[in-house]
Amino acid sequence: MDDLPPPSAQTGSEEPDSVVAFDVTAKKLARQLDFAEFGGAVLPELPHFQSQSRCHSESPAVMVVQSPSQPKSPQHLMVLPVGTQSPHPVAARKPDFPKSRSRSVETKDATPKKQKQCNCKHSRCLKLYCECFASGIYCDGCNCANCYNNVENEVSRREAVETTLERNPNAFRPKIASSPHGPRESRDEIGEVVMLGKHNKGCHCKKSSCLKKYCECFQANILCSENCKCMDCKNFEGSDERQALLHGDHVNNMAYIQQAANAAITGAIGSSGYACLSTSKKRKGSELCFGPTGKDAPFNGIAQFHQANNMLSSGASTSSPLPVAHVGSPAAPEPSKFSFRSLLADLIQMNDLKELCSVLVVLSSEASKNLAEQRIAVKQINDSLQISRASTGDRSQLQKTDAKAADVECESLNQGDRIVHHNSNSDSSDTTTARPMSPGTLALMCDEQDTMFTGAALAHGLAGHGCNTSSHMLDKSVSEVYIEQERIVLTKFRDCLNKLITPGEIKETNSVEARNENHSKNFTSNSGYRQRIISNGVIKNVALSAPRIPLIDAAAHHTSNKILTLPENGKE
DNA sequence: GAGTTTGAAACT
DNA sequence: CAGTTTCAAACTC
Numbered sequence: 001m002d003d004l005p006p007p008s009a010q011t012g013s014e015e016p017d018s019v020v021a022f023d024v025t026a027k028k029l030a031r032q033l034d035f036a037e038f039g040g041a042v043l044p045e046l047p048h049f050q051s052q053s054r055c056h057s058e059s060p061a062v063m064v065v066q067s068p069s070q071p072k073s074p075q076h077l078m079v080l081p082v083g084t085q086s087p088h089p090v091a092a093r094k095p096d097f098p099k100s101r102s103r104s105v106e107t108k109d110a111t112p113k114k115q116k117q118c119n120c121k122h123s124r125c126l127k128l129y130c131e132c133f134a135s136g137i138y139c140d141g142c143n144c145a146n147c148y149n150n151v152e153n154e155v156s157r158r159e160a161v162e163t164t165l166e167r168n169p170n171a172f173r174p175k176i177a178s179s180p181h182g183p184r185e186s187r188d189e190i191g192e193v194v195m196l197g198k199h200n201k202g203c204h205c206k207k208s209s210c211l212k213k214y215c216e217c218f219q220a221n222i223l224c225s226e227n228c229k230c231m232d233c234k235n236f237e238g239s240d241e242r243q244a245l246l247h248g249d250h251v252n253n254m255a256y257i258q259q260a261a262n263a264a265i266t267g268a269i270g271s272s273g274y275a276c277l278s279t280s281k282k283r284k285g286s287e288l289c290f291g292p293t294g295k296d297a298p299f300n301g302i303a304q305f306h307q308a309n310n311m312l313s314s315g316a317s318t319s320s321p322l323p324v325a326h327v328g329s330p331a332a333p334e335p336s337k338f339s340f341r342s343l344l345a346d347l348i349q350m351n352d353l354k355e356l357c358s359v360l361v362v363l364s365s366e367a368s369k370n371l372a373e374q375r376i377a378v379k380q381i382n383d384s385l386q387i388s389r390a391s392t393g394d395r396s397q398l399q400k401t402d403a404k405a406a407d408v409e410c411e412s413l414n415q416g417d418r419i420v421h422h423n424s425n426s427d428s429s430d431t432t433t434a435r436p437m438s439p440g441t442l443a444l445m446c447d448e449q450d451t452m453f454t455g456a457a458l459a460h461g462l463a464g465h466g467c468n469t470s471s472h473m474l475d476k477s478v479s480e481v482y483i484e485q486e487r488i489v490l491t492k493f494r495d496c497l498n499k500l501i502t503p504g505e506i507k508e509t510n511s512v513e514a515r516n517e518n519h520s521k522n523f524t525s526n527s528g529y530r531q532r533i534i535s536n537g538v539i540k541n542v543a544l545s546a547p548r549i550p551l552i553d554a555a556a557h558h559t560s561n562k563i564l565t566l567p568e569n570g571k572e
Numbered sequence: 573g574a575g576t577t578t579g580a581a582a583c584t
Numbered sequence: 585c586a587g588t589t590t591c592a593a594a595c596t597c
Contacts, residue, residue, distance in 0.1 A: 122591065128581055129591045167582080205579065213594055214578045 117142045125149035126160035128171060133160070136172060175200050176220050202227030210235035211245055356493075363488050 116131045118139060123129045125139050125147040132139045132149055139149040148156045164171045176197040202225060205215045210233045213219045217228060217235055224235045234241040 119592065123581095127591080129593090131593085134581095164581095171581095201580095203579080208578065208594095212578080214580090216580080219594095 118144045120144040120147065122146075124156075126157060128164060133157075134172075170200070173200070175216065176222060197222040198225040199227055203230050204228070205230040205233070207232075209233065209241065211241055359492060360489050363492055364485055366488075368485070 116135060116137070118125060118130050118132045119142070120130045121144070123133075125133050125142070125144050126149060128134045130139075130144070130149060132142060132144075138151065139147045147153075148160070150157070161172075177200050197220060199217045199220065199222060203210060203215050203217045205228075208214045208218075210218050210224050210228070210230050215224075215230070215235065217224045217230075223237055224230055224233050236242065
């Protein structure tokens, strides 16, 4: 390499040690720019950017990097020495940092050690290709050739800045959007991969599956978002490949990382079935790709889901990554802090489920009991029928008695305050054979199955006494009891679900309101549901005191005889 | 360390 | 805006 000494970069300029502080979470994101001050050029305001004095006589050549152990602090700063008065001569530095991989500001551990050292040859370090230029710092100790990114070429540099800004006013803004409250700084915690940022422009990767540092998102340690137009993206939450990488990163095993990445890209592990051309078009907003838009349609759906979550998280940039941040949950299979949590999570209590199950079981047993009563009634009728036959042999009487038996069955079925649509007269032709129970019914009645089938067998036995018509009606009766049993149980269950919907919707509404209002304190919404938002902007508990609607009492009230003592309202 | 791959930036 | 070229970092051997 022709290491042409840049015109002035390394010799120095007397002038400024441009000390630029920038978010370390962008790490060495290639063109992550924080140009608070750039040679006096007028630059866009950069909310996260904290510029510091550019004239330090002592030029300590320091980099102040906030420790990852302080993830909460609002600013995660790295103060880079820029300029030529560094006490560390270039010649002394270079051996320490081989040009290609020492660039720096290493990414994975979030503990940048070096200033960036570009290797530009053809851009004069005046284009965004140059990391130094893009980062708003002078080249210092770089391996660049024909460098103009220094004080001595300030005029040229300023022109380049203006040209760049003219082309793209946001060129020097940070590429990674994140919460203004500063969750960025925690993004790089080892083992706690907090990805709250979102690439403003998104990446356009095609071949790297966004699992290599070619990808700006991956390099910045954030998930790809709806802004990205990447293909075959595997940088989404829940991606097996990404998890493998994170794990490898966790143990700091580069070989493992690369192996995992390569395996991921080649589809050797994990979601091979995911491989898909997932462009941002498929990601926009909530436009999830469930259709066969490409060979990877299934993946898209999954990715979209994860990315939607991520989008919501970062989109609510300020305070409420959604839905809930699970920090280091040991049970969580993924190191990511984000996991889906139902809005109903706080509404449904274990006791409710138990009680609901109890109600359903009781309803089922009730129906079973009614069946037994019907059997008794039918048996009595059959007995009288046998007597009648023996004495008269009158066919018409037999028919009448059968009809009467059927009526008794109907009446029996209609007992209680049930919702019964007894259409035995109209659809009797359809029920000449016992209707098989649905799988749901079978599942619900697993405990009662023996009893009921025994009863059914008994009924058959009774019918076997020689009265085909009676047997037929009895079968029909049993079948209809099952139908009714199923209907009751499912109706109650439906009622319970309906009761869940209302508080769930209210809760969702409140959650959205909370995000929009971006409150950092507790508040009470119009509907009286309170949300607790922790100080760093993450909603920890949502709608804690949403008045719970008893899930099962209404269902239980449907039964003629209330069986259970139901829970009180508002139990939390 | 040389060569290749990759994707952003720049250009048309 | 899409396609192409340039560029330098990332990666492979």
